[in-house]
Amino acid sequence: MSWQLAAYGLLFVALAGGFAWYERRRPDARVVALVATLAALAALGRIAFAALPNVKPTTDIVLIAGYALGAGPGFAVGAVAGLTSNFFFGQGPWTPWQMAGWGAVGVIGAALAVLTGRRLGRWRLAAVCTVVGFAFTVLQDVGDWVTYSDHSLTQLGVYVGQGLGFDAVHAAGCLVFALAFGPALARSVSRFATRLEVTWLAPGPAVIPVLAALALAGWLAGQNESASTAQASSGPLSYLLSAQNVDGGLGAAPGRPSSQLYSGWTAMGLAAAGVNPQDAAHGGPSLTAYLAAGASGHADPGSLERTILAARAAGLSATSFGAVNLVAALQRHIGGNGSISELTNLTAFAVLALRAAGVSPPARTVQWLIRQQDSDGGFNFSTAGGSSDVDDTGAVLEALEGIPGHGAARARSRAVRYIARQQNRDGGLPAMAGEGSNAQSTAWAIQGLIAAGQDPAALHRGGAASPLDYLRSLEASDGHIRYSRSSDQTPVWVTAEAIMALDGKALPIAAPPRTSAPAPVPTTRARRAARAGRHRAPAQHRTRHPHTAAQAAQPVTGPSADAPLRYLGLIDALVLAPVGLG
Numbered sequence: 001m002s003w004q005l006a007a008y009g010l011l012f013v014a015l016a017g018g019f020a021w022y023e024r025r026r027p028d029a030r031v032v033a034l035v036a037t038l039a040a041l042a043a044l045g046r047i048a049f050a051a052l053p054n055v056k057p058t059t060d061i062v063l064i065a066g067y068a069l070g071a072g073p074g075f076a077v078g079a080v081a082g083l084t085s086n087f088f089f090g091q092g093p094w095t096p097w098q099m100a101g102w103g104a105v106g107v108i109g110a111a112l113a114v115l116t117g118r119r120l121g122r123w124r125l126a127a128v129c130t131v132v133g134f135a136f137t138v139l140q141d142v143g144d145w146v147t148y149s150d151h152s153l154t155q156l157g158v159y160v161g162q163g164l165g166f167d168a169v170h171a172a173g174c175l176v177f178a179l180a181f182g183p184a185l186a187r188s189v190s191r192f193a194t195r196l197e198v199t200w201l202a203p204g205p206a207v208i209p210v211l212a213a214l215a216l217a218g219w220l221a222g223q224n225e226s227a228s229t230a231q232a233s234s235g236p237l238s239y240l241l242s243a244q245n246v247d248g249g250l251g252a253a254p255g256r257p258s259s260q261l262y263s264g265w266t267a268m269g270l271a272a273a274g275v276n277p278q279d280a281a282h283g284g285p286s287l288t289a290y291l292a293a294g295a296s297g298h299a300d301p302g303s304l305e306r307t308i309l310a311a312r313a314a315g316l317s318a319t320s321f322g323a324v325n326l327v328a329a330l331q332r333h334i335g336g337n338g339s340i341s342e343l344t345n346l347t348a349f350a351v352l353a354l355r356a357a358g359v360s361p362p363a364r365t366v367q368w369l370i371r372q373q374d375s376d377g378g379f380n381f382s383t384a385g386g387s388s389d390v391d392d393t394g395a396v397l398e399a400l401e402g403i404p405g406h407g408a409a410r411a412r413s414r415a416v417r418y419i420a421r422q423q424n425r426d427g428g429l430p431a432m433a434g435e436g437s438n439a440q441s442t443a444w445a446i447q448g449l450i451a452a453g454q455d456p457a458a459l460h461r462g463g464a465a466s467p468l469d470y471l472r473s474l475e476a477s478d479g480h481i482r483y484s485r486s487s488d489q490t491p492v493w494v495t496a497e498a499i500m501a502l503d504g505k506a507l508p509i510a511a512p513p514r515t516s517a518p519a520p521v522p523t524t525r526a527r528r529a530a531r532a533g534r535h536r537a538p539a540q541h542r543t544r545h546p547h548t549a550a551q552a553a554q555p556v557t558g559p560s561a562d563a564p565l566r567y568l569g570l571i572d573a574l575v576l577a578p579v580g581l582g
Contacts, residue, residue, distance in 0.1 A: 035073045035080075038065045038189070042081035042102075047088050054166045055173035058085070059133045060182060062102045066109025067118070068189035074106025090488030097143030101136045108132055118190065125186070126178035133174030137167040144485075158425050165434065236499045237273045239479035240266055243492050244282040248290030252490045260294045260303065262492050263287060264310040269496030271313035272505040274512045278314050288314045295322030301333040301340050305349040312356035315511030319357070327357045338364030344372045345381045345392055351399040356508030366403055369396060370411045377414035390422050390429045390441045394448030398507045401451040412452050419445045420459060426485070427465030427473075438484040439474050439498050442467045446501035456501075471498050 038061060045057040058081055066074020082098035112120065112128060120128075141163040145156050243250050243266075249258025250266045267277040267287055280287040291310055298304050308318040308326045318326045330353060333340050340346035347369050351361040373379055378388025379396045393415050400408050400415075422429050422445070428437025429445045446456040446467050457466045465473075474482040480491040481498040500509065 035076050039077045039080040043085035046085045054170040057177040059136055059174050060129045060177045062105045063109035064186045066106035067113045068186055071107045071110035074110050075103040078102030078106040093147045094486050101139045122183050125182045126175050129178035130171045130175040134167050134171035137170045235479045236495045246284040248285035248287050250492050264306040265496040267310035268313045268509045269499040271509045272500040272503045276512050276514050279515050292322035295324045301346050304330040305353040308353040309356050309508055313509040338362055338368040344379050348395045348399040352507045370407050373411050377418035389432050391444045394444030397448030398451040416452050423461040428470035439481050439494050443497045443501035447506045451506040
């Protein structure tokens with residue numbers, strides 16, 4: 001966090017300098033309000049289209065802001081939009097790159113206005129937006145290369161090359177958005193700005209040194225905070241224990257309302273780390289008591305399967321859990337051909353749940369599952385012939401563990417090869433071929449490899465780091481596991497699934513021994529660190545069945561988002577003071 005805070009400070013120094021010395025005019029409160037409104041619009045545009053990866057109107061809005069208002073305001077709109085929207089998507093080393101990139105987009109928009117005299121038709125404006133949008137995402141690829149690679153030219157080609165498809169998607173989105181609203185937005189902002197009679201004055205010479213000193217103070221404070229947080233947290237296990245609510249359950253993040261979904265996966269994660277879920281309590285009922293209280297409400301097979309696995313991870317009977325025979329309820333969902341709802345995902349977890357309960361899955365169920373293997377060796381959520389994904393392939397490998405016969409052995413071998421081919425250069429694995437790595441898909445791949453008798457630490461495709469190295473690299477200062485290097489969502493769910501892989505456990509998880517006392521609750525300091533990020537709404541990727549969903553319905557930011565807020569108000573005050581608004 002220390003370098004990140006310093007980067008934020010330097011960007012705000014650039015922000016103040018851009019306002020003061022490029023325009024050399026003094027706005028009234030209405031201009032500042034217009035810049036703030038456009039920045040908010042750009043940030044909300046990014047959030048509103050979160051479900052469509054890389055399709056965002058933000059670049060167009062920032063470019064038009066610079067086109068209509070000038071370089072200083074354009075830079076401000078872009079930089080602030082990048083910073084504020086990442087309180088939704090998650091702060092990290094990518095934030096300064098996005099702020100700088102969108103700030104540059106605003107400056108480009110101002111240069112375009114100077115070159116064309118603000119006489120630019122719809123199609124020419126859209127063409128520029130397309131090119132600039134592509135360039136913005138290429139800059140982000142370069143940022144990833146600087147941040148995560150060995151800085152060789154070969155790796156630069158890899159990072160840029162792998163990102164070209166996503167870059168093209170962003171550029172196409174910029175084209176569509178510019179055609180849809182570009183000229184109208186440019187005219188509207190220009191008319192408003194013309195009425196304001198804007199005049200800027202240079203601030204006193206002491207402002208920039210003060211901002212630089214503030215950035216340094218933030219850097220030093222960040223170092224102290226990082227050190228204290230590291231001492232307070234002992235890793236993913238401590239994070240999960242500290243996230244438990246007094247009702248015994250857990251939500252998507254610390255402080256969120258409890259959910260059977262997140263609680264069930266946490267029970268398995270705790271058991272994998274050696275803590276019996278019966279011993280996990282936070283001043284109230286245990287985790288298993290919370291799960292048992294909701295058992296009667298489980299009607300769908302996915303919830304039944306998850307709860308059976310969680311109950312058995314605690315060493316409790318699945319035939320009388322919360323006065324419900326979960327096993328019998330699940331068996332009623334098995335169809336005549338052996339499948340659960342003709343879905344590979346549900347059928348694989350039915351095999352795992354039955355095995356956990358000590359019940360042999362029907363032979364027809366196992367054979368149906370084997371027949372769903374796709375031609376590339378992977379498995380998908382539904383039936384054979386779809387697009388294979390890492391999550392379901394890993395789950396099927398777990399389901400086929402120990403199944404005798406040539407057919408099962410061949411299916412396992414092909415599935416292992418499929419997973420190996422999907423590994424990215426950062427060592428992680430994506431949900432779908434060609435996508436970026438994420439923690440949950442990587443965890444499912446690791447568990448599948450373990451179930452197939454393979455060592456995940458030995459997977460180094462093209463000299464990449466191992467999947468375990470990738471997962472460890474995502475651990476935040478409070479112990480939770482980030483979803484990816486560019487996103488921090490549903491940290492409880494992600495951490496619970498990752499901890500199973502990090503501890504080398506495949507499903508079903510065996511129950512660890514009970515302790516004589518409840519599992520220790522982390523200190524007040526550790527709980528405070530674990531509560532660091534508590535907001536956000538819809539996911540930016542597809543949501544699948546809870547067993548192997550790449551994202552949750554309510555993604556939640558990680559802890560890295562809070563620290564910059566402590567300095568943001570002071571920096572804003574110093575930036576606004578020279579224009580008479582402080």
